[in-house]
Amino acid sequence: MTDPIASAYRLLEASLVYSEGREVGTIASLDAHAPAENYADCFVRDFVPSALVFLLDGRSGIVRNFLALVLRLRDQQEEVEGHRTVAKVMPASFRVHCDENGNEQIHADFGDRAIGRVAPVDSMMWWLILLVAYERISGDQAFTRSPECQRGIRMILNICLQDRFEIFPTLLVPDGSFMIDRRMGVYGHPLEIQALFFGALKAALAMLDDAHPENRGVREHSAKRIGQLTEYVRHYYWLDEDRLNRIHRFRTEVFGHDSENALNIHPESIPDWVSDWLPVDAGYLVGNLGPGRMDFRFFALGNLLSALFGLTDADQSRAMMRLYEQRWDDLMGMMPVKICFPAMQGGEWRLKTGSDPKNIPWSYHNGGNWPALLWAFVAAALQAERPDLARRAFDSAATRLARNGWPEYYDGRNGRLMGRRANFNQTWSATALIVADKFLNDPSSLDVLSLKGYGKTHEEDPEQGDTG
Numbered sequence: 326m327t328d329p330i331a332s333a334y335r336l337l338e339a340s341l342v343y344s345e346g347r348e349v350g351t352i353a354s355l356d357a358h359a360p361a362e363n364y365a366d367c368f369v370r371d372f373v374p375s376a377l378v379f380l381l382d383g384r385s386g387i388v389r390n391f392l393a394l395v396l397r398l399r400d401q402q403e404e405v406e407g408h409r410t411v412a413k414v415m416p417a418s419f420r421v422h423c424d425e426n427g428n429e430q431i432h433a434d435f436g437d438r439a440i441g442r443v444a445p446v447d448s449m450m451w452w453l454i455l456l457v458a459y460e461r462i463s464g465d466q467a468f469t470r471s472p473e474c475q476r477g478i479r480m481i482l483n484i485c486l487q488d489r490f491e492i493f494p495t496l497l498v499p500d501g502s503f504m505i506d507r508r509m510g511v512y513g514h515p516l517e518i519q520a521l522f523f524g525a526l527k528a529a530l531a532m533l534d535d536a537h538p539e540n541r542g543v544r545e546h547s548a549k550r551i552g553q554l555t556e557y558v559r560h561y562y563w564l565d566e567d568r569l570n571r572i573h574r575f576r577t578e579v580f581g582h583d584s585e586n587a588l589n590i591h592p593e594s595i596p597d598w599v600s601d602w603l604p605v606d607a608g609y610l611v612g613n614l615g616p617g618r619m620d621f622r623f624f625a626l627g628n629l630l631s632a633l634f635g636l637t638d639a640d641q642s643r644a645m646m647r648l649y650e651q652r653w654d655d656l657m658g659m660m661p662v663k664i665c666f667p668a669m670q671g672g673e674w675r676l677k678t679g680s681d682p683k684n685i686p687w688s689y690h691n692g693g694n695w696p697a698l699l700w701a702f703v704a705a706a707l708q709a710e711r712p713d714l715a716r717r718a719f720d721s722a723a724t725r726l727a728r729n730g731w732p733e734y735y736d737g738r739n740g741r742l743m744g745r746r747a748n749f750n751q752t753w754s755a756t757a758l759i760v761a762d763k764f765l766n767d768p769s770s771l772d773v774l775s776l777k778g779y780g781k782t783h784e785e786d787p788e789q790g791d792t793g
């Protein structure tokens with residue numbers, strides 16, 4: 326039988342994308358029969374585990390090429406008529422085209438071509454987080470502190486910190502603006518965006534150079550926002566037995582500054598599954614929060630990134646891992662990691678997905694299992710001192726994934742079946758396994774993603790080490 330890691334590396338090498346003779350990214354899927362044309366693009370979010378492999382293998386030049394290219398592409402974005410100077414975001418994906426004379430053109434998708442025209446809000450945040458990882462490994466400040474990079478960082482923060490119609494310290498986004506890039510009732514203040522926003526703010530503090538005087542204002546703003554965001558998420562998004570009891574008995578319709586139920590959540594909106602499902606000594610961050618709205622679904626990547634970047638405190642991260650341990654079949658099943666739990670069914674599925682046949686219950690984004698999330702689980706588990714869970718997840722994925730040909734996702738309540746419309750040879754399914762393997766073999770390699778020590782998080786627990 327072939328070694329899964331060796332087979333994952335073969336897929337990674339075959340997925341490399343070149344521009345002007347240099348490696349600049351990896352394509353999302355090498356499946357010739359992929360259901361959508363854009364799987365041949367290099368997606369920014371899909372490149373993250375590829376980048377981690379390259380960094381940890383001493384091939385940081387590829388990551389630099391990618392970061393420089395995405396930064397340049399941002400300026401390709403066209404303005405939409407009727408909008409005042411559009412704030413520039415980074416693309417969801419790009420592709421290198423070659424005409425018959427061998428001239429190259431790079432086409433980027435800013436959501437203007439994507440299925441459903443979804444806004445790739447997560448791209449710029451991943452870019453910033455990768456920039457820190459790149460500097461940490463390569464030490465190449467000539468690039469990261471260059472005027473172009475510094476300007477890029479400021480532009481990202483200007484978009485994120487701009488005042489629009491905000492009441493909360495969290496970031497308001499449209500539906501499908503991150504890994505879940507289809508309509509799924511994830512508009513508003515979805516957790517994954519808040520975790521990435523937190524990571525991006527910390528990354529900005531790590532990267533903004535005081536030698537550029539224009540950086541000082543944004544720096545101050547970012548530091549303040551980190552504090553507010555942290556306090557807000559740790560309090561309002563957190564759900565454990567105690568908190569559930571409080572919400573269950575919430576008084577509603579209370580006006581003024583000091584209502585415990587500030588968002589006017591109606592206890593009647595707690596879904597039936599929650600109280601039986603939530604173990605006594607465990608907890609998690611809920612999926613979304615807004616006026617009169619608490620989305621109780623468990624979204625894996627938002628929770629795992631929160632634990633990894635330190636948006637949750639140490640106790641909360643440990644409680645989250647106890648949830649995984651005690652609800653393993655639901656949240657990991659036969660192929661880690663379930664993207665969200667539980668799936669939406671019936672009327673809720675019709676209303677919130679727009680009757681999307683790709684997102685039927687327990688499939689794809691609506692409760693499917695995604696191997697691409699494995700690296701984040703392993704990283705968060707190791708960070709929360711649960712190497713046993715990290716190992717268990719890795720072992721349950723490795724052999725089957727390689728044997729099945731690196732599917733994009735799995736279907737079913739326990740992730741038993743290969744996804745009905747899943748691609749094979751999905752690059753991030755393979756690179757996630759390689760990264761997980763590296764983290765497990767050498768937990769100190771997790772340091773590549775560490776954002777600790779940047780920005781105060783009002784950490785109650787000094788052992789976490791956020792010193793500001």
Ligand code: GLC
Binds near residue numbers: 353368370371505
């Ligand atoms: C799907 C996923 C998205 C991913 C893309 C390429 O659209 O929902 O998260 O980036 O495929 O793999």
